[in-house]
Amino acid sequence: MIELISAARCTGCNICVAACPTNVFAPSLSGPPVIARQADCQTCFMCELYCPEDALYVAPTAGAPLGLASEADAPLPLGTYRAAIGWTPATAANRSVDAMHAVLSAK
Amino acid sequence: MGFSSSARSGLHLTCDVLVLGGGPSGTWAAFEAARTGARVVLADKGFCGTSGATAPSGTSIWYVEPDPKLRAAAIVSREALGGFLADRAWSARVLETTHAALHELGARGYPFPVDGAGNPIRVSLQGPEYMRLMRKLAKGAGVRILDHSPALELLVDEAGAVAGARGIRRQQGDGWQVDAGAVVIATGGCAFLSRALGCTALTGDGHLMAAEAGADFSGMEFSNAYAIAADFASVTKTLFFKWATFTDEAGEVIPGAASNGGRSVIARHLQKGRVFARLDRADAAMQANMRAAQPNFFLPFDRMGIDPFRDRFPITLHLEGTVRGTGGLRIVDETCATRVPGLYAAGDAATRELICGGFTGGGSHNAAWAVSSGRWAGRAAAEFGRRAPNGRVRWGAGTAGLRDAGARPFDPAEAARTVVGEVHPFDRNYFRTEEGLTRSLDRLDSQWARLSASAPADGTNVLRAREAAAMTAVARWMYRSALARTESRGMHRRIDHAAADLAQRHLLTAAGLTEVSVSHRPAPPLAADAVEQRSGEGIAA
Ligand SMILES: Cc1cc2nc3c(=O)[nH]c(=O)nc-3n(C[C@H](O)[C@H](O)[C@H](O)COP(=O)(O)OP(=O)(O)OC[C@H]3O[C@@H](n4cnc5c(N)ncnc54)[C@H](O)[C@@H]3O)c2cc1C
Numbered sequence: 001m002i003e004l005i006s007a008a009r010c011t012g013c014n015i016c017v018a019a020c021p022t023n024v025f026a027p028s029l030s031g032p033p034v035i036a037r038q039a040d041c042q043t044c045f046m047c048e049l050y051c052p053e054d055a056l057y058v059a060p061t062a063g064a065p066l067g068l069a070s071e072a073d074a075p076l077p078l079g080t081y082r083a084a085i086g087w088t089p090a091t092a093a094n095r096s097v098d099a100m101h102a103v104l105s106a107k
Numbered sequence: 108m109g110f111s112s113s114a115r116s117g118l119h120l121t122c123d124v125l126v127l128g129g130g131p132s133g134t135w136a137a138f139e140a141a142r143t144g145a146r147v148v149l150a151d152k153g154f155c156g157t158s159g160a161t162a163p164s165g166t167s168i169w170y171v172e173p174d175p176k177l178r179a180a181a182i183v184s185r186e187a188l189g190g191f192l193a194d195r196a197w198s199a200r201v202l203e204t205t206h207a208a209l210h211e212l213g214a215r216g217y218p219f220p221v222d223g224a225g226n227p228i229r230v231s232l233q234g235p236e237y238m239r240l241m242r243k244l245a246k247g248a249g250v251r252i253l254d255h256s257p258a259l260e261l262l263v264d265e266a267g268a269v270a271g272a273r274g275i276r277r278q279q280g281d282g283w284q285v286d287a288g289a290v291v292i293a294t295g296g297c298a299f300l301s302r303a304l305g306c307t308a309l310t311g312d313g314h315l316m317a318a319e320a321g322a323d324f325s326g327m328e329f330s331n332a333y334a335i336a337a338d339f340a341s342v343t344k345t346l347f348f349k350w351a352t353f354t355d356e357a358g359e360v361i362p363g364a365a366s367n368g369g370r371s372v373i374a375r376h377l378q379k380g381r382v383f384a385r386l387d388r389a390d391a392a393m394q395a396n397m398r399a400a401q402p403n404f405f406l407p408f409d410r411m412g413i414d415p416f417r418d419r420f421p422i423t424l425h426l427e428g429t430v431r432g433t434g435g436l437r438i439v440d441e442t443c444a445t446r447v448p449g450l451y452a453a454g455d456a457a458t459r460e461l462i463c464g465g466f467t468g469g470g471s472h473n474a475a476w477a478v479s480s481g482r483w484a485g486r487a488a489a490e491f492g493r494r495a496p497n498g499r500v501r502w503g504a505g506t507a508g509l510r511d512a513g514a515r516p517f518d519p520a521e522a523a524r525t526v527v528g529e530v531h532p533f534d535r536n537y538f539r540t541e542e543g544l545t546r547s548l549d550r551l552d553s554q555w556a557r558l559s560a561s562a563p564a565d566g567t568n569v570l571r572a573r574e575a576a577a578m579t580a581v582a583r584w585m586y587r588s589a590l591a592r593t594e595s596r597g598m599h600r601r602i603d604h605a606a607a608d609l610a611q612r613h614l615l616t617a618a619g620l621t622e623v624s625v626s627h628r629p630a631p632p633l634a635a636d637a638v639e640q641r642s643g644e645g646i647a648a
């Protein structure tokens with residue numbers, strides 16, 4: 001479930017407000033959006049992928065947030081998923097990494 | 108583009124084709140329709156590109172090279188699993204159309220991995236990448252996309268043809284109306300608010316809207332897909348559990364438990380206590396392949412500090428309902444038309460029995476169906492929509508939650524809880540019996556009667572009210588069909604009729620809202636080389 005928005009990283013671009021499929025965020029006039037409807041979060045991690053600043057952290061637990069107070073409490077650095085799928089400039093080569101064929105053809 | 112807007116209802120547009128839903132099937136439909144020159148609007152409940160079952164996930168897709176032998180083998184290999192209800196001609200069409208579509212995706216920038224010889228491998232699509240590209244292609248073709256704009260009801264004309272839809276813009280707090288020549292329902296399946304990845308928006312809204320306009324359904328008994336996930340997580344990937352050892356609380360291996368052919372054993376154990384898994388049968392090479400195949404599978408584990416290859420973790424089964432079931436809106440011809448003029452269906456909202464009978468197995472078929480049915484429906488809707496008469500009188504076909512039929516509105520949350528309570532439990536939906544189904548139907552029928560005799564929901568509640576009404580309606584088509592099929596076939600499993608019955612190798616049509624009726628139609632003729640075996644065959648756990 002969506003857990004935190006890092007005020008230090010967020011530029012207030014509101015991309016996550018548009019991109020979240022369940023309309024969890026609400027824009028604020030200045031500063032980071034707010035997590036307005038946390039209970040509607042479907043733990044899909046899409047907001048992390050669309051945030052250009054790696055300012056969001058989605059806790060792995062689907063039923064409830066973990067209750068992290070700040071970015072420093074997150075078990076992994078922010079932005080790991082975006083990097084893994086190749087959506088950061090430095091990791092773009094990952095976009096064409098997909099070994100599903102090897103998994104599918106395994107006996 | 109000839110769009111007009113009026114401030115009164117928020118946004119008022121006119122177009123040839125309106126597509127409801129912006130997952131793979133909706134975006135393919137919109138893209139295809141727009142390419143023929145039609146004016147197209149696509150409305151999604153969430154954000155087209157991130158919403159629905161495909162966007163957050165990894166998707167294997169039924170892609171087979173055009174070698175007649177390979178194609179035939181691919182089609183035949185799945186017939187028994189599906190209970191011999193699939194249609195070979197439709198399967199061949201889907202393989203052909205999907206093949207062409209994947210080549211086009213590659214040409215338009217999808218970064219397929221390549222093999223040693225540099226040839227693209229096209230059996231899998233990464234959801235975020237795929238759906239970002241589909242949004243771009245649709246927009247590039249001129250499709251007007253309305254995000255965060257769930258449809259609430261269809262509009263019909265005097266002759267009963269579908270002529271648009273109406274909904275709300277939840278970020279603007281107002282409404283929209285689109286007067287269209289034709290409508291494509293691409294709103295996905297119904298997963299009844301389970302935690303399965305990407306399924307929150309999939310509450311059967313399109314099913315309800317289509318039924319209110321007169322459409323009917325096929326295969327709704329094949330609607331009880333359950334997928335394996337870590338019990339704290341949303342990410343389901345049953346395929347990876349092929350490498351799992353399943354154990355009970357005490358660490359003893361559970362005999363017969365398996366991701367395929369032994370999922371019912373897991374369900375039985377979960378009724379009594381916890382079940383644990385460890386993917387300890389994957390060697391180092393396979394572990395690396397899994398990580399490279401689906402990074403999101405590992406997110407929950409990595410973030411919980413669990414190594415799924417070494418540590419035991421508790422698992423659960425998330426209901427995926429009709430999303431990975433095969434039932435949905437009945438298609439009446441090769442254009443993916445429903446029986447209502449001007450109304451087409453694509454993707455998970457439509458029946459997928461045509462290509463996989465009563466079971467989708469590990470996937471692939473649904474993704475291929477979404478692409479193919481989307482393209483066909485989009486093209487046909489464009490042709491129909493462009494010829495539709497102008498200046499028609501239109502009115503809303505919606506019922507429960509929208510019409511003034513009682514003194515008070517119903518409580519959407521409570522109505523949703525009631526449906527969930529009837530469809531999630533294994534002893535109702537996984538292991539079906541006449542007694543259980545009948546008891547559920549009593550509650551669901553009376554809930555429908557209550558919802559359709561209520562006052563309209565107010566602005567902030569109307570979406571949730573329509574979702575609850577839709578889930579109630581879908582559950583009734585499911586369970587009436589399940590009650591009518593007094594045998595076990597495909598994923599439909601009756602405890603009181605455990606074997607397949609040769610005489611019931613037919614398709615079930617479900618129709619109606621006030622009263623639900625179920626009738627049967629002949630299945631496609633059995634090919635000479637398909638030998639049905641009476642028991643065991645076509646029953647997949
Ligand atoms: C975890 C998971 C893994 C899967 N893996 C595979 C796989 O490997 N291979 C495979 O073949 N299949 C797989 N499937 C199934 C596959 O995801 C679906 O078949 C596919 O997404 C269907 O596409 P669709 O466009 O019909 O529906 P979806 O992708 O579900 O999209 C439906 C869209 O409709 C929108 N919508 C809903 N209601 C409304 C409304 N009232 N108004 C407007 N819009 C609305 C939603 O917001 C959503 O964007 C998987 C499913 C799940 C849940």
Ligand code: SF4
Nearest residue numbers: 010011013014016051
């Ligand atoms: S997308 Fe990221 S940077 Fe932009 S508003 Fe959201 S959290 Fe802030």
Ligand code: SF4
Nearest residue numbers: 020041042044045047
């Ligand atoms: S995880 Fe998904 S549903 Fe939750 S806030 Fe992020 S994008 Fe929205």
